[in-house]
Amino acid sequence: MNKEIFLYNSLSRKKEKFQPINEGSIGMYVCGPTVYSDVHLGNCRTFVNFDIIYRYLNFLEFKVRYVRNITDVGHLEGDTDIGAEDKISKKARLEQLEPMEVVQHYTNGFHDMMRIFNTLPPNIEPRATGHIIEQIEMVQKIMDNGYGYVKNGSVYFDTLKFAKENNSYGKLSGRVIEDLLSETRDDLKNQGEKNHPSDFAIWIKADPTHLMRWNSPWSVGFPGWHLECSAMSTKYLGETFDIHGGGNDLKFPHHENEIAQNEGACKCSPANYWLHANMLLMNGKKMSKSVDPETGVSNSITPQELFSGDSPHITKGYSPMVIRFFMLQSHYRSTLDLTNDALLAAEKGYRRLMEANKILQDLKHPGNGSNADLDKEINSLINDAFVDMNDDFNSPKALARLFETVPKINGLRAGHLSFNDITGDTLARMKEVFNNFIFEIFGLKDETHATAGSNGNGALGGLMDLIIDIRQTARANKDWATSDKIRDTLKEVSIVLKDGKEGTTWTKE
RNA sequence: GGUCGGUUGGGAGAGUGGCUUAUCCACUGGUCUGCAAAACCAGCUACAGCGGUUCAAAUCCGCUACCGACCUCCA
Incomplete structure (x- = not known):
């Protein structure tokens, strides 16, 4: 197993050879969702991308500790100085619920969706509200190191001082501190009680109506956004760990501020490699919930609408595994454009792959194979697939x-290609690699043979065997009317019959 | 306005300084088949424009055009 992998590091903007801190082990932190509304399809892409990365690292037999947080407090809306309110608190007030009820509801929804997309759960899924003490301690450390200042009970991070002493603020996102300080766009001016526009709150004094509040040395309040990730990654992965991931839109300010907080608290940088997943677009634009005034249609689609087909953007519903396959077809660092045509193509491709794998798993080698050109060709294709994954997780x-x-598999089955030209070992290896890739690494499930395969067991399998047997008799008698009726009627209930040389097989559409 | 990234065949989407082809879908022709589906074979001769570097560039550099993301709500 070649464990030499290269990954694109957002910090250096270069592909680098991956060198874990501890040989054979990897600490990976991925920014999870803020649970104040239903999970967005774009979020799903990011988490599916990191799921594939996690799965592949596991496949390479690294010991991975994957931490993905739930942000359930501190994510502010609007200005931090006047009328600041966090998303959870606002939602709770609007819906007259306990904040924790809101959090639980959307956390459940998020977990359900992650399961539907067949992502593996992280090893640790810490919540911001469960780590208030750690966050307060981190604020204190930042204060002790001179990078925090208090204004009216709120604590702000002094970006100017930090930038002067460390020369690293803006490193990740390519910002220049001077530009941030002399922000020209009027609508971005947000001076308030902060010393500099680029400073950010790490502890916020709660106003009397605010529902989520904790005691701290500075005020009764709540932690700033950004802070939970710094505190929890440190707690579970250490002050410096291997990989930090998240959506591209978190690069600034979230990740930039996270780095500043960690460095401000421990004088060491948090992650060695920063990975960013690119955005999911729809019809060429970033998905957005806002409604187009001309068309009255928003440029977005929920996962549920995608599954049901109940959206003006698509002509039919697509299953979760088709969506996952669709996501696999582009690189995680590229934008992906969701269109109906692209989904249609993905659905066909997904079925072709699943069908081929099923055929492959049923192939039996008669013995006496040699390592002819075909054998070499197959082995080289298989090897290349791993080389591609080692190169910054190039799933497409x-x-x-x-x-x-796939044509080799189908050719062997149909007899166009000869088993004499491949060894039994190669066939066994193909079977193993296809299963490894499809199910373990890509995390796909076979929805096409979900209930029972053509040789499966169970009631449906038994029924299908009987029906196919009856139809076979009709065909032998050249009773085409009966055989076609069986095939056409089954098609109406989405069961497709295929007559091959060695008999008839069926699949569910 | 600032920063970063992109522009690949009918659609989606990889990729590399030169090799024979990414791949998936669609389409066309052929083979197979009772018919169909599937499969197989072949084709569809793509790299935004203009310059430059080079024996050789879609791939490196520059400019232009267009598109997108971020600039304290964003996965």
């Missing part, structure tokens, strides 16, 4: 290698 390229192998 690895997937292409699998697809290049």
Whole structure:
């Protein structure tokens, strides 16, 4: 197993050879959702992308500790000085619920969706509200190191001082501190009680109506956004760990401020490698919940609408695994454009891959194979798939290698290609690699043979065996009317029959 | 306005200084089949524009055009 992987580090803007801090182990932190509304499809893409990364690292037999937080407090809306309110608190007030009820509701919804997309749960999923003490301690450390100042019970991070002494503020996002300080756009001016516009709150004094509040040395209040990730990554992965991930739109200010907080508290940088997943677009634009005034349609779609087809943007529903396959077809660092045509294409491709794998798993080698050109070609395709994954998790390229192998599989089954030209070992290896890639690494599930395969067991499998047997008799008698009626009627209930040389197989559409 | 990224065939989307092809979908022709579906074979001769570097550039550099993201709500 070649564990030499290269990944694109947002910090250096270069592909780098991955060197874990402790040989064989990896600490990975990914910014999770703020649970104040239903999970957005764009969030799903990010988490599916990191799920594939997590799965692949596991497959390479790294010991991975994957931490993904739930932000359930501190994510502010609007200005931090006047009328500041966090998203959870606002939602709770609007819906007359306990903040924790809001949090629980959307956390459940998020977990359900992650399960539907077949993502593996992280090893630790810490919540911001469960780590208030750690966050207060971190604020104190930042104060002790001179990078925090108090104004009216709120604590702000002094970006100017930090930038002067460390020369690293803006490193990740490419911001220049001077530009941030002399912000020209009027609508971004937000001086308030902060010393500098680029400073940010790390502890916020709660106004009397605010529902979520904790005691602290500075005021009764709540922690700032950004802070929970700094505190929890430190707690579970250490002051410096291997990989930090998140959506591209978190680069600034969230990740930039996270770095500042960690460095401000411990004088060391948090993660060695920063990975950012790119945005999911729809019809060429970033998904957005706001409604177009001309069309009355918003440029967004919820996962539920995508599954049901109940949206003006698509002509039919698509299953979760088709969506996952669709996501696999682009690189995590590229934007991905969701269109109906692209989904239609993904659905066909997904079925072709699943069908080919099923055929592959049923192939039996008769023995006496040699390592002819075909054997070499197949082995090289399979090897390349791993090379592609080692190169910054290039799932679209690895997937292409699998697809290049598909004609070999079908050819062997149909007899166009001969088993004499591949060894039994190679066939066994193909079976293993296809299963590894499809199910373990890409995390796909076979929805096409969900209930029972053509040789499966259970009631449906038994029924299908009987029906196919009856139809076979009709066909042998050249009773085409009966055989076509069976096929056409089954098609109406989404069961497709395919007559092959060695008999008839069926799949559910 | 600032910063960063992108522009690849009918659609989605990889990729590399030169090799034979990414791949998926669509389309066209052929093979197979009772018919169909699937499969297989072949084709569809793409790299925004203009310059430059080079024996060689879609791939490196520059400019132009267009698109997108971020600039304290964003995965």
